[in-house]
Amino acid sequence: MSEMATTTDILVDIQNLSVTFNAGKKPVRAVDGVNLRVTSGEVIALIGESGSGKSVTLRSILKLHPPRRTVMQGSINVAGRDVLQMSADELDAFRGNDVSMIFQEPLLALDPVYTVGDQIIEAILRHEKISRAQAKARALALFERVRIPSPERRLNAYPHEMSGGMRQRAMISLALASHPKLLLADEPTTALDATVQIQILLLLRELQRELGLSVIFVTHDIGAAVEVADRIAVMYAGRIVEEGPVRSIIRDPAHPYTKALLRSVAHGSFAKGTRLETIAGSPPDLANLPPGCSFADRCGEVTDQCREIDPKEVWLNKQHRARCIRLVPVN
Amino acid sequence: MLNITVDPSKVPAPIFERSPGYWENVAKRFTRDPVAIGAAVVILLLLFMALFGQWIAPMDAYKTSIMTRLKPIGFEGHPLGTDELGRDMLTRLIVGAKLSLFIGITPVIIAFIIGSVVGITAGFMGGWINSIIMRTIDVFYAFPSVLLAIALSGVLGAGITNSLISLTIVFIPPIARVAESVTTQIRSRDFVEAARASGANALTIVRVHVLGNVLGPIFVYSTSLIAVSMILASGLSFLGLGVKPPEPEWGLMLNTLRTAIYVQPWIAALPGVMIFITSIAFNMLSDSLRSAMEIKD
Amino acid sequence: MTDSKKSNDQGGPAQPLLSVKGLIKHFALQKDFIGRSTGVVRAVDDIDFDVRKGETLGVVGESGCGKSTTARLIMNLLDRNEGEIIFDGMSVGGNDLPLKSFRRQAQMVFQDSYASLNPRLTIEDSIAFSPQVHGVPKREAIERARDLLVRVGLEPRRFAERYPHELSGGQRQRINIARALALQPRLIVLDEAVSALDKSVEAQVLNLLLDLKEEFELTYVFISHDLNVVRYVSDRVMVMYLGQVVEIGDCETMFKTPRHPYTKALLSSIPSLDPDNRTEEPPLTGDPPNPINPPSGCRFHTRCVHVQPVCKEIMPKLIEQPDGQSVACLMFEPKSAYQHKSILLEPVL
Secondary structure (H helix, E strand, O other): OOOOOOOOHHEEEEEEEEEEEEOOOOOOEEEEEEEEEEEEOOOEEOOOOOOOOOHHHHEEEEEEEEOOOEEEEEEEEOOOOOOOOOOOHHHHEEOOOOEEEEOOOOHOOOOOOOOHHHHHHHHHHHHHOOHHHHHHHHHHHHHHHOOOOOHHHHHOOOOHHHHHHHHHHHHHHHHOOOOOOOEEEEEOOOOOOHHHHHHHHHHHHHHHHOOOOOEEEEOOOOOHHHHHOEEEEEEOOOOOEEEEHHHHHOOOOOOOHHHHHHHOOOOOOOOOOOOOOOOOOOOHHHHHHOOOOHHHHOOOOOOHHHHHOOOOOOEEOOOOOOEEEOOOOOO | OOOOOOOOOHHOEEEEOOOHHHHHHHHHHHHHHHHHHHHHHHHHHHHHHHHHHHHHHOOOOOOOOOOOOOOOOOOOOEEEOOOOOOOOOHHHHHHHHHHHHHHHHHHHHHHHHHHHHHHHHHHHOOOOEEEEEEEHHHHHHHHOOHHHHHHHHHHHOHHEEEEEEHHHHHHHHHHHHHHHHHHHHOOOOOHHHHHHOOOOOOOHHHHHHHHHHHHHHHHHHHHHHHHHHHHHHHHHOOOOOOOOOOOHHHHHHHOOOOHHHHOHHHHHHHHHHHHHHHHHHHHHHHHHHHHHHOOOO | OOOHHHHOOOOOOOOEEEEEEEEEEEEOOOOOOOOOOOOOOEEEEEEEEEOOOOEEEEEEOOOOHHHHHHHHHHHOOOOOOOOEEOOOOOOOOOEEHHHHHHHHEEEEEEEOOOOOOOOOHHHHHHHHHHHHHHOOOOOHHHHHHHHHHOOOOOOOOOOOOHHHHHHOOOHHHHHHHHHHHHOOOOOOEEEEOOOOHHHHHHHHHHHHHHHHHHOOOOOEEEEEOOOHHHHHHHHEEEEEEEEEEEEEHHHHHHEEEEEOOOOHHHHHHHOOOOOOOOOOOOOOOOOOOOOOOOOOOOOOOOOOOOHHHHHHHHOOOOOOOOOOOOOOOOOHHOOOOOOOOOOOOOOOO
């Protein structure tokens, strides 16, 4: 895709999103001016470490934060409607309908006292007026689509009776029950074994192809992101510091943080005995962000100006942007 | 020269050298809680009454007077009236704090010690030792506390010492259960495994690692039992199984003033008011302590 | 410190530091009301392996493979059902090496950095605990603790009297490492020690571990599910599946030419980090099976692409191959009943 997506293609348009939590002594700005667009049928991965704001951004799309302690600014347009302006009733209808979410730990998302089949059927019936028997047939079809073996038997299983990978598939099928256009995935494969993780990642790619599903995939694992995403957005201290097609990010990373992250992933290509490149220090305290670039203290390419100027986004080409004052925009 | 990976001076940390320990944090949170302070003040007053009652009380607690029986509140010379034998109520309430608090608090203290030892042992050793100990405890726990107290007192006989014994026995099972439960949770934590891996024996591990983490919750639970103990003790005295007359003790006073309820209802209620105030104060204290200890660490 | 290390050494460099033979650990499931158990989890089922002096042995495998149980069995935190554990030629728990002496020489670092530290003790007290258990006087133990804090990159002035909840995961894990070093051990078992850390912090801790290994002449058993990390740190690697060892050998050789079908599948599950070479087919379908009723014969036969009827009957032994790698697979057993399809005696690697 070399031209900018037309407005009809854009499914999610997040503009200038800021999320501040007021729970502790000082307000914490977990997300600071995030702009992100997801087109139909596209998978975008949000990568970052703890405290980067990736999960907070994701949960903002469904407005899942406790209303009293959270201040959200900006706009989140999903299929033309601004989530942040929705009333409580509109939110209820919106959640689980056009947009579904899957989590890291299925046991927390699935109700332990109902069979998985019952939960899916209930989810279907909540959004569609069909008979229970029809809903059950749909549930069976969903199980087959997510490649659960012996699906009729498994519909009657309880969550704790299933293995980890199976539960994750069940959770995905629950999320698909309402024919969503957008799937939000919060570290869905982090807790899974390697051989199971790759199966789930491939399943997500398959669903993207077959259903035209858009996915926002939050993870700290770059490898998983590369397997599944069309675009990658790297977050640090509440901001997107770099975003672009997956090839550009991996082959030509622009932001020092992205470069350092790619280098510090222990890779087989490292010679034994050489030291791993590290990023000195640790993630910043979001309640006490220093002026200027929040990565300055840990950056290998830092200059004095970095600590004074707040870096703006720089477009390196039509699809790849990064937030660093040392970058020169390419026209 | 050691090639240190991370320059220690770059590792972010504030400069001060000592940080407040867990208990200091608890004390800080506790003293910021107005309810806690209020309850503590009330309890201190009660303790003061208990310790120095006979010197601050206006009159003699045992001096009877046929002429001034059951005089109402505000009667001349008797601000809170007199009881059925003409004794000054204010004096008897003040002096009565000593026995009432003693019978209320002592069993809990002793049960705390015994129950903790039993529960922590059962929790730490696990296996069949745990089963034997806890199932025995369960037998006693199955009895409603009031019935158990009465039954034990009936067997042992009346009197202060016997009431103390029977109340202590009543409170050992619940404290032991809490102790066992908390210990079992701590025991499965990795730092206990690490201590085992360093070769420490069971006693050392319990002393250094377990006690510091379990005594707090057990203590908080025990303080919540003080109110119950006071009421049970008063109940025993009321039934004639505890303190014997003419000793001033609030529960006993409730008993002896029973018949006066039609003549002077306010006087008859006064000992109950003292019991009420004391149990509320201890309950609030226990609640505040529990909140102060729930530091997110 | 290195002098005492040399004096501890019994058998010289050729003798393995740790030798495990026939190790078995079964966990009984719930007993029914007459006391018969309803089943047995064969967590570790008859494994043998050696850990050589000065090496890092990586241990990999997925849920239910028994690697964490193995770690705890080696450390004697769990009682084994059967088998021998021999440390530098001496049987652990026997007359030559009573348990408490063994504990001085082998230590463990756990995955959860927070749960590994007593929340009520200061950092230096936590580190100083184990030396004191072995008779070191308190003042000296505290001094040793502070010295170790420097060695793991934490300034004692800033950290010694803090409490665990005030520190980050990476800092706590450094403290756990310092604690493991306090007894000057020869062997350290690291059970997913870096798994819970952010990638940038993980790299720092791995560098630290490698530095310490050199300085203190340590031997590591490094358990992890992250194959990239294992590849980076290990000299040799052991692959476990359902309580058994399926392959063990030199790290680079194994990663370049894995033999056992499970090892191959596991290694190809690693995401490629190359957008143009994405995985198209999952190397293994289904979930790792239950260790309660493992398949008969070769436990991997139910998911193996090279399976043959004989695989269901015979349990393969761990056989050393000409290049030094050991594999437990009938395809690599010279006289097994496995029918090789090609005229070559060994499958094409």
